[in-house]
Amino acid sequence: MVTKTREDCLPEFVDLLLDTVFLVDARGRIVYVNAACERMFGYTPEELMGQSLLDFVVPEDRARTLEEAKQVIAGHSRIGFENRYIRKDGRRVHIMWSARWSEKDQLRIGVARDVTEQKHAEAMQLATYAISEAAHNATDLDVLLREVHRIIATLVPVAGLAIATCDRRTKQLSFSYQMDRHGNSPVLHEPIACQFCAQVICNARPMLSHDAALAALSGNVASGDDSGPWLAVPLITQQETIGALVVKGDPGTHYSDKDKELLHFVSGQVAIAIDRAQLKTELLRAARYDELTGLPNRRLFQDRIRSAVARCVRKQSLMAVLYIDIDDFKQVNDSFGHATGDLLLREVARRLQLCVREADTVARLAGDEFVVLLEDVQTLEDARAVADKIRGAMSHPIDVDSRMLRTLASIGIALYPEHGQGIEQLLQHADEAMYADKRNKARVPT
Numbered sequence: 423m424v425t426k427t428r429e430d431c432l433p434e435f436v437d438l439l440l441d442t443v444f445l446v447d448a449r450g451r452i453v454y455v456n457a458a459c460e461r462m463f464g465y466t467p468e469e470l471m472g473q474s475l476l477d478f479v480v481p482e483d484r485a486r487t488l489e490e491a492k493q494v495i496a497g498h499s500r501i502g503f504e505n506r507y508i509r510k511d512g513r514r515v516h517i518m519w520s521a522r523w524s525e526k527d528q529l530r531i532g533v534a535r536d537v538t539e540q541k542h543a544e545a546m547q548l549a550t551y552a553i554s555e556a557a558h559n560a561t562d563l564d565v566l567l568r569e570v571h572r573i574i575a576t577l578v579p580v581a582g583l584a585i586a587t588c589d590r591r592t593k594q595l596s597f598s599y600q601m602d603r604h605g606n607s608p609v610l611h612e613p614i615a616c617q618f619c620a621q622v623i624c625n626a627r628p629m630l631s632h633d634a635a636l637a638a639l640s641g642n643v644a645s646g647d648d649s650g651p652w653l654a655v656p657l658i659t660q661q662e663t664i665g666a667l668v669v670k671g672d673p674g675t676h677y678s679d680k681d682k683e684l685l686h687f688v689s690g691q692v693a694i695a696i697d698r699a700q701l702k703t704e705l706l707r708a709a710r711y712d713e714l715t716g717l718p719n720r721r722l723f724q725d726r727i728r729s730a731v732a733r734c735v736r737k738q739s740l741m742a743v744l745y746i747d748i749d750d751f752k753q754v755n756d757s758f759g760h761a762t763g764d765l766l767l768r769e770v771a772r773r774l775q776l777c778v779r780e781a782d783t784v785a786r787l788a789g790d791e792f793v794v795l796l797e798d799v800q801t802l803e804d805a806r807a808v809a810d811k812i813r814g815a816m817s818h819p820i821d822v823d824s825r826m827l828r829t830l831a832s833i834g835i836a837l838y839p840e841h842g843q844g845i846e847q848l849l850q851h852a853d854e855a856m857y858a859d860k861r862n863k864a865r866v867p868t
């Protein structure tokens with residue numbers, strides 16, 4: 423009987439190892455790999471032998487992998503270097519290496535350990551923390567969504583990211599964010615992406631663009647040859663579904679169930695963060711804008727007039743304030759109801775905005791009182807011309823619920839600095855001038 427030596431048994435031991443053992447020559451070609459490679463990389467040893475190991479590394483990790491190989495070849499034994507590889511099935515695998523150079527054999531000996539599971543767990547923990555940090559620190563929704571994009575790109579392959587949210591009032595779905603990795607927008611074909619997101623929201627579960635359900639939507643959604651896949655997850659808070667998040671992959675990207683799981687997990691955090699940021703934005707808006715007309719309110723007007731006065735002082739220029747009050751507006755409410763009055767006020771606001779330049783401010787101070795701030799006027803005549811334009815715009819009958827209402831406006835003008843150095847003084851002058859105008863003219867009933 424022939425007794426086997428330890429050396430004879432070595433290949434059998436090596437093939438039982440859970441880690442993959444590589445022997446790689448100085449040019450980077452694989453000259454030997456044990457059987458474990460099939461479980462880890464999806465390729466058989468025969469398929470890998472003779473190939474360049476670097477070709478299987480994900481493109482983003484190639485430069486530092488080359489640098490690491492140089493260190494090993496220079497004689498530095500290394501433990502703990504990590505990089506990522508693309509498996510035969512397209513999935514990514516995280517590897518941790520132990521490697522050294524054999525001078526005698528002129529070969530790099532590397533032992534690769536699959537740390538994908540740990541990496542996912544770590545990434546999930548880090549992402550959860552990062553998203554709640556971002557939700558806390560973000561100054562506005564846009565800043566938050568950019569940060570969410572950055573965080574998600576650390577979890578799954580992302581060529582571009584899009585976030586669709588439902589309007590609280592109208593329930594309309596629209597994209598509040600779309601950006602590719604180079605900062606370009608849009609990344610998705612919006613009408614189809616909207617339908618895709620609507621399905622994801624309706625099913626309340628993650629969906630890949632090549633899922634059967636999507637095929638019914640459109641023949642060529644993202645499953646075309648030159649566009650990568652879309653992976654979408656619903657954004658669900660404790661109360662409701664507020665939208666969907668879509669990750670677009672590069673062509674050839676394979677999103678695994680693990681990726682779906684990861685994204686679904688963080689989407690809950692993202693949903694809460696977006697919901698909070700939206701609420702904050704809405705509250706800020708409500709504090710500065712009039713809900714009925716969408717015009718700046720008294721508070722924002724005060725800010726604007728303060729800055730305008732500062733600019734006038736600096737540039738030694740003039741500005742005008744026009745105080746506008748609708749005549750007999752109470753009668754509209756009394757005769758046709760508050761809802762009709764509201765529609766009339768909205769139309770007045772719209773017409774006022776059409777009478778001024780974009781840089782000017784139209785604000786609603788209260789009820790039927792509006793104010794217009796005109797910067798860079800040369801003379802009182804300039805302001806009078808705008809007041810006449812406003813009177814003209816108001817004189818056209820307003821169609822409210824198929825009722826033609828006629829309305830007139832009383833307007834008072836104050837010029838800075840002629841009619842007041844301070845803001846209060848200026849507004850008081852305009853207010854008094856408006857009342858004088860009202861007293862002086864004949865009333866026209868609606």
Ligand SMILES: Nc1nc2c(ncn2[C@@H]2O[C@H](COP(=O)(O)OP(=O)(O)OP(=O)(O)O)[C@@H](O)[C@H]2O)c(=O)[nH]1
Nearest residue numbers: 714747748749750751752753755760763764789790
């Ligand atoms: N529909 C509606 N009415 C409002 C709103 N805010 C205030 N009002 C009403 O606007 C009316 C303003 O009345 P007045 O200040 O007496 O003004 P007027 O009837 O135009 O009379 P003159 O200013 O003297 O011409 C009041 O009846 C308020 O109740 C609003 O948001 N919507």
